[in-house]
Amino acid sequence: MEQLYDKNVNCPLCSTKFFTKQVRTKALRLIKQDKDFMPHYQGENPIKYIVFVCPNCGYAATEEKFDFVYGWEKEKILKEVSSKWRKRSYGGIRTLDEAIDTCKLALYVGQLLEESKLYLGSIALNTAWLYRLKEDKDEERRFLNIARKLYEEAYYKEDLLGSNMDEFKLAYLIGELNRRLGEVENAIKWFNIVVSKPNSNLNPTVRKLAVEQWRLAKEGWSNECKVL
Ligand SMILES: [Zn+2]
Known part of the structure; x- marks a missing residue:
């Protein structure tokens, strides 16, 4: 069985239809989990594919956020991201570097849209995990630190109800x-x-x-x- 499949996505900003890879749940074999909850799997790790990126306008977010972008948020993305976007697709099998790029893009977009610190923290942590897979300890630390700060703010300032935390x-x-x-x-x-x-x-x-x-x-x- 193929580990990956193509998921059909519609961009809520520019209406472009595109595919993004997802790992089949049935194909997942968890080998171990680190104490900061990073999962290690046999074969492809779904943490490489959590961010959807529109190849046409550069809008990027995780699956649960992707469809929900309205009014001023659209304007902001068009102005700050799309106008500078060099069209490219992240819809194929991603290298670690490409996966890291998608997370950084989602982090940038999430900051522009003033998403919750909890959400931004989860993307920063995911980025740190990708650097762990890449065995780049300096960058892993840098993003662990970003995640830590965001999560601390979330702990003190945000309502966790309705989140997975x-x-x-x-x-x-x-x-x-x-x-x-x-x-x-x-x-x-x-x-x-x-x-x-x-x-x-x-x-x-x-x-x-x-x-x-x-x-x-x-x-x-x-x-x-x-x-x-
Ligand atoms: Zn788009």
Whole structure:
């Protein structure tokens, strides 16, 4: 069975019809998941294909956002992105560099459209993961740091209702990003938020992860490479 298939997409800005690759759910074989939730699969990793990019106008967003662009947002994209866009397609099998380009574009578009910090954080984290696959540690760190800052803002300022994130999972993730960045004290502070709240038992998987990573941080293991 082919791992990838072509998904038909209509651009909500310029009405161009295009294809973008998606990984068949049935073909996914999870090998492992890193402690910041990065999934590793046998074969193609769907994290390369989360962003749809219109080849004609350059509008880019993840699937759940793609169709929802209105009024002033359209004007803004036309002015800031489309007018400078060199027509090209990301609809084929993507190299890691191409996948990274699509994420950076979606991050730029998302900032222009003032999307939630949670959304922008998830794209920054996805970009960091792609750099991890590429084994580019400097750029991975740079984007882990961007994700960390965005997620911290989301934690303090945004309503997580209706997102795939809850308060504990987000606090845990911020802790883990801090730990990976060598910010041990911050990491411990964030893990403590999860560990110390009795109702974090509502999310036992995250609580267990927080306890494990809290211990690692306490023992001074700021960088996961040392642990493995
Ligand atoms: Zn378009």
